[in-house]
Amino acid sequence: MADLISHEGVEALFTRADGTYLFARWGRPLVPVVFGTDDRTLEIVKGAVEAVVLMAGHSMAETDPELGVNLMFFFFRDWDELTEVPDLDRMVPDLGPLVERLKAAGANQYRIFRFDESGAIKASFVFLRMDGELSKVPADTLALAQVVQTIVLWSDTAFVGRSPLAQAPEGKVILRPDIGAVIRASYDPVMPVVAQDPSHALRLAARVKQV
Template sequence: MTPEEIEACFTRSDGSYAFARWGRPIAPIVFGVDDATLGVVKGAIEAVAQLAGHEMAETDPELGANLMFFFFRDWDELRGVPDLDRLIPDLGPLVTRLKDESANQYRMFRFDEAGAIRACFVFLCMDDRLSAMPAETLALGQVVQSILLWSDAAFRDRSPLARAPGQGTVILRPDVAALIRAAYDPVMPAQAGDAAHALRLAARIGQG
């Protein structure tokens, strides 16, 4: 990736540059799937965390779990999840807005005092399009989008995934994988709001 392409990955629609990575071990939990799909999702989390060189944990001391995946068929199901309204401010209006937009996914991040990611909530409304995707593809794509605070437009025109050459399996695009590794380099900051950060990421990739 060029520095300009990297900068675009973290430049939001309003023109602001906003980067963040996880600042604590990832402790995942998955709701609404069978055991087979649970294994696929957790396998994707482990693979991406290993790529980033980031730790995982059984529990988070503050939240219990800090990366939460919710799979469901209708947005209204969220209204009945016990205590979810305590984790997600204004859950009711959010559900109404997502229904009105015919959205099939939504991610919400929380940050610590240093600006690093402390929690991520991933909501997947399994409409016909998402249901038609192989579980491995859906899981890997969602985990990649949860490992960093990407721009809201980062993968609008191009998926972070690709077909493995000569195979039918789906893999993480090599350029995206390199960017994730660079973003988790210990010398890099956990949070950045200046586009000059993209130049530093490009330099780390060049050294890799």
């Protein structure tokens, strides 16, 4: 994996648009739930979660002792539908203003993270407005892309202009090998759960070469 991504490439994945470096991974097992879709898509999403978690060397559980579930996927047609979900406004502060901003921006997806006292990820909400564009994306591709983007806290610019996925020679959509290597290295037990110093990227790049 040594030639797949440089130290600078790793650093860019976790350097935000404002220039700050921030990395975080899950500090607890993932407990996913899917709303607003059929059984087939539900199984595809959960399968994608299982595959990425297994690749990362992390874990899943039947329930989160604090939250019950901690990785929530919402599929819907209109942003206003979110304001009708019972108790969602309690889990997502300022839900109403957020929905208005997303509508104004014409967004079709949005991810929110919640963190524990140490700064590790403890929950994530994935919102997918199934407009004409997203509806054309195969369910397995959409699911994999979303799970990959929630398994660690990437920079807000990490995948602008380039997807974390790639097309294999036989036509199947897969996780880019360099991104997979970064995820596996991120969950190495010797690596910190949270990092705000760019020197973390050097350590991470060194681990990438070994996975």
